Amino acid sequence: MSRLIVVSNRVAPITEGEPTAGGLAAGVMDALRQKGGRWFGWSGSVVPDMVTPPLPVTEQRSGPVSLYTMDLNQGDYDAYYKGFANGTLWPVFHYQAGLSRFDWAEFAGYRRVNGRFADALLPLVAPQDVVWVHDYHLLCLAEALRARGAGNRIGLFLHIPFPAPALLMNIPAHAELMAAMVQYDLIGFQTEPDRQAFADYVQREMGGEARAEGVLAVGGRVLRTGVYPIGVQDDLLRAEAAQDSPPVAALRDSLRGRALVMSVDRLDYSKGLPQRFHAYERFLAENPAWHRRVEFAQIAVPSRSDVQAYQEIRRELEGEAGRINGRFAELDWTPLRYLNRSFARRDLMPMYAGAQVGLVTPLRDGMNLVAKEYVAAQNPADPGVLVLSRFAGAARELDAALLVNPHDEQGMAAALLQALEMPLAERRERHAAMFAAMRHNSLDRWRDRFERDLRQPAALPAVA
Numbered sequence: 412m413s414r415l416i417v418v419s420n421r422v423a424p425i426t427e428g429e430p431t432a433g434g435l436a437a438g439v440m441d442a443l444r445q446k447g448g449r450w451f452g453w454s455g456s457v458v459p460d461m462v463t464p465p466l467p468v469t470e471q472r473s474g475p476v477s478l479y480t481m482d483l484n485q486g487d488y489d490a491y492y493k494g495f496a497n498g499t500l501w502p503v504f505h506y507q508a509g510l511s512r513f514d515w516a517e518f519a520g521y522r523r524v525n526g527r528f529a530d531a532l533l534p535l536v537a538p539q540d541v542v543w544v545h546d547y548h549l550l551c552l553a554e555a556l557r558a559r560g561a562g563n564r565i566g567l568f569l570h571i572p573f574p575a576p577a578l579l580m581n582i583p584a585h586a587e588l589m590a591a592m593v594q595y596d597l598i599g600f601q602t603e604p605d606r607q608a609f610a611d612y613v614q615r616e617m618g619g620e621a622r623a624e625g626v627l628a629v630g631g632r633v634l635r636t637g638v639y640p641i642g643v644q645d646d647l648l649r650a651e652a653a654q655d656s657p658p659v660a661a662l663r664d665s666l667r668g669r670a671l672v673m674s675v676d677r678l679d680y681s682k683g684l685p686q687r688f689h690a691y692e693r694f695l696a697e698n699p700a701w702h703r704r705v706e707f708a709q710i711a712v713p714s715r716s717d718v719q720a721y722q723e724i725r726r727e728l729e730g731e732a733g734r735i736n737g738r739f740a741e742l743d744w745t746p747l748r749y750l751n752r753s754f755a756r757r758d759l760m761p762m763y764a765g766a767q768v769g770l771v772t773p774l775r776d777g778m779n780l781v782a783k784e785y786v787a788a789q790n791p792a793d794p795g796v797l798v799l800s801r802f803a804g805a806a807r808e809l810d811a812a813l814l815v816n817p818h819d820e821q822g823m824a825a826a827l828l829q830a831l832e833m834p835l836a837e838r839r840e841r842h843a844a845m846f847a848a849m850r851h852n853s854l855d856r857w858r859d860r861f862e863r864d865l866r867q868p869a870a871l872p873a874v875a
């Protein structure tokens with residue numbers, strides 16, 4: 412039997428109900444629980460350099476999912492995760508080249524860790540299995556597996572945007588990176604512009620040829636590319652949204668009838684939090700009639716806190732939250748609640764349900780599952796309004812949201828007012844359109860389409 416072997420840097424906690432660090436882990440766990448499979452990744456623990464590889468692989472089981480994890484030693488973690496993946500690739504792929512740094516030694520460390528993943532993975536993979544790799548941490552994994560003799564079909568799904576070639580070429584190792592990427596059999600993207608940017612580079616810089624829709628021939632290899640927007644499990648989420656719990660009750664009681672604007676993000680510069688804070692400040696300044704009648708809750712979960720750019724954005728936001736509250740707060744009204752902590756998703760869902768506005772305004776985002784979760788949580792008879800950045804992957808499907816440019820403070824302030832004052836009929840109409848789009852590209856569809864295309868070499872690539 413041919414099994415599905417999933418590989419990603421971040422894996423979900425195996426215990427249900429624990430907060431999940433980001434959309435990849437949430438999405439993959441939900442998808443794997445349905446059908447079962449093997450999932451290999453980093454344990455999240457870093458051990459001293461004197462512990463030398465190969466590091467042991469630990470197995471845990473949760474229902475039909477077998478989770479295999481491995482620690483990283485400090486040197487590998489620094490070069491691979493903190494260095495090349497999150498110090499170089501993440502900013503460039505999110506169109507923030509100015510925040511990117513590059514070091515050949517870190518790139519070598521990134522390749523070395525991709526090799527360590529390959530070494531640990533090989534004993535778990537039978538020749539007939541298919542391997543589904545996730546995200547930018549493992550762009551060189553297919554190359555490492557092939558160098559070790561693996562003949563399996565190997566696919567990559569990129570959860571984050573893929574940059575235009577001119578931007579990608581800011582990375583001095585762009586040619587090495589792309590030569591490794593074309594060792595995959597199938598590469599999936601969140602949106603068509605991401606797929607097109609990849610194909611443009613292959614054609615223009617590598618002499619590749621686009622043969623049929625999405626099929627690329629390059630350097631003696633044929634690989635397929637497709638668009639597979641990640642989704643959510645709306646039935647599960649709707650059930651979670653209907654539950655009450657102590658944090659949800661505490662939030663509701665504290666609002667005392669005020670409207671709630673809500674945002675939930677990892678504390679990441681790509682999420683556009685300072686711009687969002689400034690737009691809310693402008694909204695308050697321009698609309699005194701809304702003072703005491705609205706509160707904005709920003710949940711910002713600390714993330715990658717040992718990377719300098721993340722430390723800087725955290726400091727900036729603490730200052731801005733204090734300043735905005737200092738400017739507008741009254742003894743009995745705090746206009747902005749800023750929380751640096753995480754919640755279990757089953758607690759977030761009823762909070763979304765009670766929020767009149769979901770404010771999701773990243774500068775760039777591969778997809779943004781919070782936007783889809785917000786739509787899933789709403790009561791169709793009296794739904795809230797999603798204000799969504801046009802630069803989130805989710806905006807391509809949820810185009811009935813109030814779409815905003817996160818760099819346009821005035822536009823965002825106006826959208827907030829429009830959302831808070833939107834008539835019921837328009838809210839229902841917009842929500843129905845978004846709900847249908849969200850349901851169509853479900854999490855099951857994402858997994859099934861990618862797995863089907865990965866297993867069928869001859870099948871035509873996907874167009875979402």
Ligand SMILES: O=P(O)(O)OC[C@H]1O[C@H](O[C@H]2O[C@H](CO)[C@@H](O)[C@H](O)[C@H]2O)[C@H](O)[C@@H](O)[C@@H]1O
Pocket residue numbers: 421432433434435436438546547570571641677714715776777778779780
């Ligand atoms: O693993 P971390 O460094 O703690 O970061 C968390 C995850 O962040 C990113 O998530 C992305 O995947 C989501 C689901 O497809 C998508 O909606 C979002 O737009 C992406 O940013 C990252 O890509 C993951 O690898 C991280 O695990």
Ligand SMILES: O=c1ccn([C@@H]2O[C@H](COP(=O)(O)OP(=O)(O)O)[C@@H](O)[C@H]2O)c(=O)[nH]1
Pocket residue numbers: 430431432433434435437675676677710712752753754755756759778779780781782784
């Ligand atoms: O306190 C929190 C904050 C976020 N999330 C989940 O983390 C994911 C975030 O995914 P998204 O695609 O929005 O962004 P990412 O963090 O992956 O860039 C969503 O499923 C959220 O529900 C969570 O479980 N607890």
